[in-house]
Amino acid sequence: MTAPVTDRAQATAPEAAVDVAALERVVLGRWGDLRRATRDLITDPRFHKVDGLSLTEHRERVLDQLRLLVAEGEVLRAFPTELGGADDHGGSLARFEELVAADPSLQIKSGVQWGLFASALLHLGTQDHHHRLLPGAMSLEVPGAFAMTETGHGSDVASIATTATYDPATEEFVLHTPFRAAWKDYLGNAALHGHAAVVFAQLVTPADGGPVNHGVHAFYVPIRDPRTGGFLPGVGGDDDGLKGGLNGIDNGRLHFDHVRVPRRDLLNRYGDVAADGSYSSPIASPGRRFFTMLSTLVQGRVSLDGAAVNASKLALIIAVTYANQRRQFTAASDTDEVVLLDRQEHQRRLLPRLAQTYAQAFAHERLLATFDDVFSGRADTDEDRQDLETIAAALKSASTWHALDTLQAAREACGGAGYLTENRLTSLRADLDVYVTFEGDNTVLLQLVAKRLLADVAKELANVDAGTMARLVAERAADVALHRTPLTRVVQTLADGGDARRSVGQLRSTEAQRELLTDRVETMVTELAGALRPAGKASRSEAAELLNAHQHQMVDAARAHADLLQWEAFTAGLAKVEDAGTRRVLTWLRDLFGLTLIEQNLAWYLIHGRLSAGRARVVAPYVDRLLERLRPHAQDLVDAFGYGPEHVRAAIASGAEAARQDEARAHARAERASGSAPRPEPKPQRR
Amino acid sequence: MTAPVTDRAQATAPEAAVDVAALERVVLGRWGDLRRATRDLITDPRFHKVDGLSLTEHRERVLDQLRLLVAEGEVLRAFPTELGGADDHGGSLARFEELVAADPSLQIKSGVQWGLFASALLHLGTQDHHHRLLPGAMSLEVPGAFAMTETGHGSDVASIATTATYDPATEEFVLHTPFRAAWKDYLGNAALHGHAAVVFAQLVTPADGGPVNHGVHAFYVPIRDPRTGGFLPGVGGDDDGLKGGLNGIDNGRLHFDHVRVPRRDLLNRYGDVAADGSYSSPIASPGRRFFTMLSTLVQGRVSLDGAAVNASKLALIIAVTYANQRRQFTAASDTDEVVLLDRQEHQRRLLPRLAQTYAQAFAHERLLATFDDVFSGRADTDEDRQDLETIAAALKSASTWHALDTLQAAREACGGAGYLTENRLTSLRADLDVYVTFEGDNTVLLQLVAKRLLADVAKELANVDAGTMARLVAERAADVALHRTPLTRVVQTLADGGDARRSVGQLRSTEAQRELLTDRVETMVTELAGALRPAGKASRSEAAELLNAHQHQMVDAARAHADLLQWEAFTAGLAKVEDAGTRRVLTWLRDLFGLTLIEQNLAWYLIHGRLSAGRARVVAPYVDRLLERLRPHAQDLVDAFGYGPEHVRAAIASGAEAARQDEARAHARAERASGSAPRPEPKPQRR
The missing domain is CATH 1.10.540.10 (Acyl-CoA dehydrogenase/oxidase, N-terminal domain)
Incomplete structure (x- = not known):
């Protein structure tokens, strides 16, 4: 046999x-x-x-x-x-x-x-x-603010209302804030420490037929007198005050009342104004120019992704270490309590998040390499930059939300102790909270990702307005419907019936996971493109309405794409692990990540006929089995993050809990040995 | 026709x-x-x-x-x-x-x-x-701590290690903390303000054949000298220090070194010790006695449920009001931006949470009525108290988690402004965080709920140990499998195929929602009982292992039950609405809640054949349709929570945002009217 x-x-x-x-x-x-x-x-x-x-x-x-x-x-x-x-x-x-x-x-x-x-x-x-x-900026001699965001427009940078109007008579720009909503807001270094700022404003030049707006440009603007710390003439501002976290940063607001900026202080790499007021740019399209300027800021998102993954690692070190020491509720015997991590629900809370944290760590490493390629100039085409932007947007959204989720799960897994500031989880969570909305609101970023995914279907979608975009999508939608990505054999097989044992075997294979995750992204994007098709013949407002009616689907598709990026990075990362025993454990962890993603989207797979009900039914039990297998390795897996006690700095993860538990158990043993332990009350006699 | x-x-x-x-x-x-x-x-x-x-x-x-x-x-x-x-x-x-x-x-x-x-x-x-x-306690002349929880045992009150050993020679109890893990911890009023404490300890009496432990009892113990504020002899403690929130409360630790408590200061309603050391209790069973004593504490959970629902209301008032004023990103025209609440994804974030908040408000009202019935003595049987306990545990878990989720969603929906402390969302969230683990950790509470649900299958499960429980479940499981709740006609029909239009109509009906939600709870509990059946013939440790292997399923089943309780309360609440127009809107909101629950658990309905793929597919579009219908009423629905500006106290929900937006739009209009608005840069000429 x-x-x-x-x-x-x-x-x-x-x-x-x-x-x-x-x-x-x-x-x-x-x-x-x-x-x-x-x-x-x-x-x-x-x-x-x-x-x-x-x-x-x-x-x-x-x-x-x-x-x-x-x-x-x-x-x-x-x-x-x-x-x-x-x-x-x-x-x-x-x-x-x-x-x-x-x-x-x-x-x-x-x-x-x-x-x-x-x-x-x-x-x-x-x-x-x-x-x-x-x-001066490098040496911190000049602390500076980055004055892009305005109160009224948040993540919609293209719509900022601050203007810099060129005056050829003096060769200066007149920087001006026209109304309250155009105040710069949430700027680090603005409330207190900043001596200068890079200020983004609509660049306006005089011309025959009236002034022309060349779009958003950046200017170097001194804002405070370094000797007195007071605002320079024409500059005003405000302190954002206390925040939900990150209170070591002096966020604040700035506004400008006809402040004169010398022509040379326009940061003119992508757009320049000659003395006579004539405008020139190496990038002819205002849209492409805007996105090129903004793309230099991608490093913010890249580093938030990395920092968020590090925060998740710290959370899991704390929670797993504590759960491996903490005993609570008796189970198998009267005298010994079970450590928390032996509880299934505790494993369910922590281990899938550990798996995703590994996936994100590998994904971040790839992102950072891509970033380095682009910024070193080794691979710096428009398409490279767009890829970088898209991956950064997808991963930053995923990892910052995951960090909040993981910090909270860790905090709850540590109970009341998790709520004490000395154990760091609440403090880290409060600080990380804003990561999900700054440097691009996650929901806005996911919509950018979705647009890029649609652009793979209908080219040139990225930088256009809603109506045009909808039309472009529509033009390609019919095509795509004809050439619909064929389902591969593996996925077909998964959609068939079959006994549970074979089902599990198939779900465990790398190829099956890849097919399921990839097919989902492709199908969602194709469906979306098809749904947006009628926008092609619609008015601008009807097209906008149609897009809005599919906004949730767009966000969902982008999330699915981010899931896939992480899973692929984890899978590629397995190859870097040389030790066979380690690779085996890490493969289980990757499977846990893949299966958890499939479990979260199980309804989709069922509705779309990608999994039979029979196969779908085995997903949860298989996740449970993976949890059992991984549980003995949980401590090793968090130890491999490589942080020392000076980085973790949580009293409950210091071994103090183990010492308390040992003391308590020694006390119980001594009592039993001496015979001094009180007996339980005798059972009541039945009448 | x-x-x-x-x-x-x-x-x-x-x-x-x-x-x-x-x-x-x-x-x-x-x-x-x-x-x-x-x-x-x-x-x-x-x-x-x-x-x-x-x-x-x-x-x-x-x-x-x-x-x-x-x-x-x-x-x-x-x-x-x-x-x-x-x-x-x-x-x-x-x-x-x-x-x-x-x-x-x-x-x-x-x-x-x-x-x-x-x-x-x-x-x-x-x-x-x-x-x-x-x-003294009522007048605050004696601020007091409630010294139940210990560092080492958290939610497992039955296992606390502090002892109160009766000494007949002096008619005193000797209150003692045997080791560090037995320190009382997280007690409000313990760090600073408390003059006395109600201390829970294992009551031990001397007897022939060695001391007897009668289980957990409560004692009144002065802890501080009111004149000096210093600890009384034998009492020591510690400050829990900063917490993730609730820093207006001086949480701390207490420990006792052979502190003598007069016999009369045993709180003796459910257990008394005579001068000679003989113990008596109106409740013969130590287990039942313990749960009866603890059940008097249910009001903590009841009031946390109510407070959590109120916090969710505040979050939604802030986020909905802001989203109704804030304009961002142009859509239908170049000159006017869309208010955030017109965005589908924004509706998806806020309105289902609004629906659940209404459901929880109605559910809390029922819970409070049940509580009042029990505590007034109008309906105070053991079963009434158990019902109250179970409902309180289910709803407290649901509403405290929902409050955190809603506060966070509201904070993100308000972007950077949501992160400013002046807008309250982060502050409320930080304070509410611990609600999910204190007065009973939510996960522990859900397991209690699941045990009660299983007890409806196999009676008498609630207070027994793991092995016995598993056996009891098993005895009934076979029975239940035979008498499996028949699916009603409605659910059967939903499982069949059918066109989308009929499907929506059916999902919208109150009966269909009820059947789907009820059937899910019943089926989950029945499956669980079946799965636990082998425990009947297993050893104690095997039985414990089997239970542990189904812990996640138990938690899931309890959550499903909590969902149903909320939905039923919302549905019953509709009858209290006399105005027909209001009832229509509120019925949509109830439908949104019901459909959202079904959407969240769609995979379960598909796997179990309760919904066909065709019907499952229409759930999301129908949710979208409900969002559209409800959107115009969102402000009214949050206004009906009845809070004034002195309660909301969030700058962004004060009308300031609307004023800023109006100013910005007036500026744009004036510019256009005067012809002074800069023209966009001309399109680049193609070569």
């Missing part, structure tokens, strides 16, 4: 065991040495968040930390070698992402100074700006 | 329109006058949370607020008339629940003082305690 394939495979499989040190090297990835250097740096308590500080104290502390970073932290890696940097874009972000373990405020305020303010000078400015303005 | 039934119904349906004042009366319910009185009281700014206070300042402020409540707030309604109360249990909770709008710390610290500390004296003590100890 021939054993079933799956059993045979297991018989020859290596023993599942994690080589923690080796896995840690894989997880730390290409920039592992730089990551370790930053982790070493932030063992210094001066970098650690101190909860309970007043707003003023926390802001000052984080500014001081930035100064420490300048002194010791190699903050300049991303800048040109000629200015003292290292032209190392990927490595620079890898370092900044690690700062989240010290204090997320430190990470974000560093991001404001070097990732936004100085980086805008570098990427939107030209030689003169680099030599004249960048050194 | 005969029009389809659904069309005919619509033709004669009243115009959908909300009578806000009338709906507000319905939502405020039976204790509406008391709720309004408390809402009036807390318009006083002295009751409002001030964010950014130091730990010390916030704690002092909330203690002062408690004193104000004593002076003005009728905090004594739940206490006996003879002691100055009103014997009004439901009304008393209704009032306390409303305090969450002022400051959740105020609500919870009041709950500690009157709902736990004083209430334990009332319900676990007898005449002597009522006259000797209750007045």
Whole structure:
């Protein structure tokens, strides 16, 4: 008799065991040495968040930390070698992402100074700006704000209302805020510390037939007198005050009353104004120009993705370590309680999130490599940049939401102890909260992703308005319907009936998971394109209505795409694991991630005939089986994140709980041994 | 030709329109006058949370607020008339629940003082305690802690390790903490303000053959010298320090080193010790006695349910009001932007949560009535108390998780503005966070609910250990399998194929929703009972393992039950709405709630053959249709919660956003009228 394939495979499989040190090297990835250097740096308590500080104290502390970073932290890696940097874009972000373990405020305020303010000078400015303005920004001599967002427009940057109108008579721009909604808002360094700002405004030039708006451009604008700390003439502002977290950053508002900006302070890489007021740009299309300028900001999203994944890792280290020590509720015997992680529901809460965190760590590593390729110029076509934008948008959305979800699950898994600030989970969650809406609101980002996916169906969709986009989609929709991606054999087989055992075997295969996840994205996008088809013949407002009626579907399709990106990255990451026992455990973890995704979208697979009811039924039991298999390796898997106690800094994950439990059990043993333990009350006699 | 039934119904349906004042009366319910009185009281700014206070300042402020409540707030309604109360249990909770709008710390610290500390004296003590100890607790002359939870055991109260050993020689109990894990922990009033505590400990009496443990009992214990504020001899403790929220409450730890408690200070309603050390109790079974004592604490869960629903209401008022004013991204025309609430995805985020909040408000009203029946003695059998416990556990879990989810969705829907503390959402969320794990961890509570549901299959399961329970379940499982609840005609029809139009019509009917939701609970419980059947012949440890392997299913079944409770309450609530137009809108909202539940569990309905793929496919589009219908009424529906600006206190929901938007639009209009608006850059010429 021939054993079933799956059993045979297991018989020859290596023993599942994690080589923690080796896995840690894989997880730390290409920039592992730089990551370790930053982790070493932030063992210094001066970098650690101190909860309970007043707003003023926390802001000052984080500014001081930035100064420490300048002194010791190699903050300049991303800048040109000629200015003292290292032209190392990927490595620079890898370092900044690690700062989240010290204090997320430190990470974000560093991001404001070097990732936004100085980086805008570098990427939107030209030689003169680099030599004249960048050194002060790099050295923190000039703390700066990045004044893009306005109260009235949030993530809709194209619609900002601040204007910079060129005056040929004096060769100056007149920077002006026309109404309250056009105030710049939520800007780090604006409330207190910023001496200058990169201000985004609609660039207006005079012309025959009336002024012309060339769209959003960036300007370097001094805002405060460094000696007095007071606003310069024409500049005003406001303090955003307390926030839900990140209170080490002085977010605030700025507004401008006809402030005159010299012509040379236009950051003119992508658009310039000559002395006479004539406008020129290397990019003819205003739409493409706008997106090119904004695309230099993608590093914000990339580093938020990395930082969010790091926050999830910290949450899981805390919760898994505690759950491996904490005993509660008796089960198998009267005298010994079960550790929390032996509980199925506890495993269900933590292990799928651990699987997704690994997937996101691998996905982030890929994203960072893509980012490095683009920013180093090694692969810097328009399409490369668009790919980078799309992947960054998809992954940033996924990882920042996942971090909040994981921090909360970890907090609840630690019960009341999880709510104490000393155990860090609530503090991290409060800080990370805003990651899901800043540097692009996640829901807005997912719509960009969806548009890009649709653009793979109908080209050139990305930068056009709603009506045009709908029409373009429609033109291609009929085509696509004819050439509908054929279902592969594997998926067909899964849709058939079959016994549970074979079903599980098939769901476990890498190919089956890939087919199911890929097919879902393709089908959703195709359906969407088909549904948007009537927009082609519709009026602009009808087309907008049609798009709006499918907004939820668009967001769903983009999420499915982000799921697939993570799963593919995890799968590719398995190949980097050389130790066979480790790879076996990690493959289970990847399967858990894949199966959890399929479980979450099971209704879709059933409705679309991709899974039979019989096969769908085995998904949950198989997830349970994976949880059982992974449970003994959970501690190794979080240890491989490579953080030390100075990074985790949670009292409940310090071994204190194990010591308490040991003391309690020793007490019980001693009582039993001495015979002094009280007997339970005798059972009541029945009458 | 005969029009389809659904069309005919619509033709004669009243115009959908909300009578806000009338709906507000319905939502405020039976204790509406008391709720309004408390809402009036807390318009006083002295009751409002001030964010950014130091730990010390916030704690002092909330203690002062408690004193104000004593002076003005009728905090004594739940206490006996003879002691100055009103014997009004439901009304008393209704009032306390409303305090969450002022400051959740105020609500919870009041709950500690009157709902736990004083209430334990009332319900676990007898005449002597009522006259000797209750007045000080009621008047706040004696601030008190409720010392039940221990560091080592959290929600597992039966396993606490503090002992109270009777010494007949002096007629005293010796209260003792044997090890660190047995410290009392997370107790409000313990770190600073408490002068006394109700301490739970294992009551041990001497007897022939060695000491006997009679299980957990409560003792009144002075802990601090009121003059010096220092601990009394033998008492020690610790400050829990900063928490993720609720920092107006001085949570802390307590431990006891052979502290002597006079015999009369045992709260002896359910268990007494005579001078000679002999133990007596009106309840023979130690298990039943334990659960009876704990059941007096159910009011904590009931009031958390009410407060959580109120927090969800506040979140939705803020987010819906803002979304109705905020304009962002152009759509239908170049000059006008769409308000956020016109966006489908925004509706998807807010309106189903609004529907569930209504469901929970109606469910809470029923729960409070049940609570009042039991505590007034009108319906106070063991079964009544068990029903109350089960419903409270199910609803408290559902509403506290829903509040966190809703506060977060509201915060994200308000973008960066939602993150500012002045807009309250992050502050409320931080405070409400711990509601999901205190007064019974939600996951633990759901397992209690599941055990009760299984007990309806196999009686007497509630209070027994794992092995016995599994056996009892097993005995009944075979029976149940034979008498499996037959699917009704409606559900059968839904499982068949059919065209989309009929499908929608059927899903919309109250009966179809009821059948689908009810059938799911019944089937899940039956399946669970069947799966646990082998435990009957298993060893204790095997039985425990089997139970653990189905823990996730148990939690799922309990959630399904909680969903059904909410849906039934909403449906019953519709009958209280007299105005036909209002009822029509509210029926859509109930349908949205029902359909959202079905959508969330669609895979289950498909796998179990309760819905055909064709019918399942129409659920999402029908949800979308309901969103469209409800959208014009969203503001009315949140206005009907009946809160004023002094309760909402969020800058973005104050009308400021509308004023900003109006100013911006007026500016654009003026520019267009004057011809001074810059033209867009001309399109680049093609070469």
